[in-house]
Amino acid sequence: MNHFEQSKQHILQVSELTKKVRFILESELRTLWLCGEISNFIAASSGHWYLSLKDSKAQVRCAMFKGNNRYTRIKPQNGQQVLVKAKVSLYEPRGDFQLIIEQMEDAGEGLLRQQFELLKGQLQAEGLFDQRYKQPIPDTVTKVGIVTSSTGAAVKDILTVLNRRNPSIEVIIYPTLVQGETAANSISDAIYTANERDECDVLIVGRGGGSLEDLWAFNEEPVVRAIFDCEIPVISAVGHEVDTSLSDYVADLRAPTPSAAAELVSKDNQARINQLVHLKQRLTQQIRQLISDHKANFQYFNHQLAMLSPVQQLQSQQQLSDDLQMRLIQAMQRQQVSLNNSIALLQTRLNGQSPETLLIRAKQQHAQLQPRLIKAMLQLKDKKQQQLAKNAHNLNIVSPLATIARGYSISRDEQGNIIKRVADVSRSEQLSTQLNDGMVFSKIISIEKSE
Template sequence: MTHVNAPQQHILQVSELTKKVRFILESELRTLWLCGEISNFIAASSGHWYLSLKDSKAQVRCAMFKGNNRYTRIRPQNGQQVLVKAKVSLYEPRGDFQLIIEQMEDAGDGLLRQKFELLKNQLQAEGLFDQRYKQPLPDFVKTVGIVTSSTGAAVQDILTVLKRRNPSIEVIIYPTLVQGDAASELISDAIYDANERDECDVLIVGRGGGSLEDLWAFNEEPVVRAIFDCDIPVISAVGHEVDTALADYVADMRAPTPSAAAELVSDDNQHLLTKIQHYRQKLVHLINHKLQRSSAHQQLLNHKLALTSPEQQLRGQQQKADDLHARLLQSLNVQQSQLQTSIAMLQQRLMAASPKQKIHLAHSKLDDFQGRLVRGLLQCKDNKQQQLARVAQNLNIVSPLATIARGYSITRDSNGRIIRSLEQVAINQTVTTQIADGQIESVVTNKQYKATAD
């Protein structure tokens, strides 16, 4: 029987397989949007939701954990069409393929929400929402323009607030549809009309609350661009506080409700009266302060006028002239005394610096220098003579001539070198011997070495 050797392979455990499959699903598919019908919905006691999404051909298990489902606006029901944002995953313990839902909306609202985000990102990239384009609201508003439905609750709320807070504000309504297919074009036309007429200080654009579909006109691009192009400061007041429209992002200011927008543009009458009273008190204080300063200035001018009268000035000039005359006399006396002292000092310096005196002093110094020079020369001569005698005496002591004079002689070879050894001469060599009274030339005929003891 023949055995076939299979190639060596790593054998997976089931848990390893499910882990690898889960990793592949989560890393490859990541986040996706999915539309389907809810079935088998279960709201667990833990707060998590478990359900299936299906269409006519397939279904997939889903889980939405309580950290995400608490932000969902709808309450899921079996048979409901929804749009979900989810991650593909695998429940490892059972090997079940499933979706982890992060966001869920009604299918109709969900598609609108996607369209909302897409247009928002586009307009934001163009810079329409940049803070640098925002205009400040005027401090005092005389005329308010309102772009909304003339029969809706929003305009009534705005008028009620304005009448209660500041009935002096004039209101101009630019009526338009705020819901339906044609609403966005009509709203943008009304905004352009208000901007062209330029008859209001601030413009409120908005409507009352409703569903996302009801408010959709304020998410349309024509409305957003009309608000951006408007030279009049625009307040967006669309729906309720929880509602957000693209008009809110592009407007110069967002109000949570139409009533809140009316409050932003109107000061309360009591508040105005309080401000007027405050300004009145401040004005009175400033006037009183100005009067006090003017009175003090007038007194100062009167005092200066009294000081600058011709008679007063003449007396002052006379006194000043007398003082200057006395100071001049004193200065002249001081200068005269100083001049006399300087003359005496110069005379003394002139006598001290007389040429005759300098010549006499120079002669005296010259005679002294001559005497000191002669004495120095004689002394130097004596010293040199004594020094010469000592050197001659020392030289005579070590001189060879003195040695010769005592009976000694010096023998030299033909080159004048002193002969100190028999090795320096040869037989028949001529040598010269110096004695006290002359020289003797001789020829060497014999050399006899000194006998040495054995």
């Protein structure tokens, strides 16, 4: 078998090539976060979104299907900076490299969330969240330290719960800023101060609820490392139950709210329940760690399964349908413009050939030609009169009448021929002589020739 015959065995159809490239992209790159500016945004009638993400040097086409975009909190528009979570893919019918967007956020909050995930991964890799470093919360608490704002709602809620459940517990407040650019350093300093004094059994670090930006100080590295270095058991109580901060991951125990933290350190009839909550937290963290360890393999197999998923195949067909629909609309619009131009051209030509237009044009031409015709006739008349006068003059010059008028005469024989020589006549022949004022008839008696 020669080289040409061997190479023929590896020839692919175009569709096979795009399918292979798509599988490689989706299986190797998987899910990623991307920040960029929206352009060419189209909300198709099918409910899917199509757009491009660009920066100053490049752009990439994206699609976000309605199953995902219905949960997006922002309304995309051209020029908007966004952060997206997307899968790298290929649009097989055109061979176009594209991203399939799963989540979309405003760039401001999205970048904070991205920083959150990056720092979380870094600290987790260092082992700051490992369960082996977690300290148990004492069964009996006599002194509680609180690191929070001295005027905020969180400290009031904690004091209210402690006073209601166990008024004997002594409270030490380490006041700090909980929001702003300097809040992280203020919080970490308060934690180190409490650790150095070593005057409480447990330390509650937290604040009331707010946006991601409001709670951001508890996601910064100085605060996380201060909690990790603290030898006093720390309970993180940041925001509400749905809020999660890096302080929650590094703390010995996470409470869903500041009030819940106060309940955890104040034992009463619900001590067993609180212990179960603690165990639940530990179990949850272990499960999350286990899920994180196996997430990579799960995503790989999930992508392989997605290649054969009817939903993804349907989405691809819907995207193709949307693409063809937009191309059809554009072609129809171009055809409509062409037809309108043709109709306008034919209308113009028809107006130019209408009897009314021709009659108006003929009248205008008649009005223009009539003066010219009259002028030409007058000029021709003058020319003919001049020519007639000239011909009359010339004729008068050569006319025998002029000669006769000067005293000459013309004689003719009986046949009317002009007699020029004596030899032209004979005796007894009748002659007619024309004079200036009439005719004279005579008969030849004799003929004499001059010598």
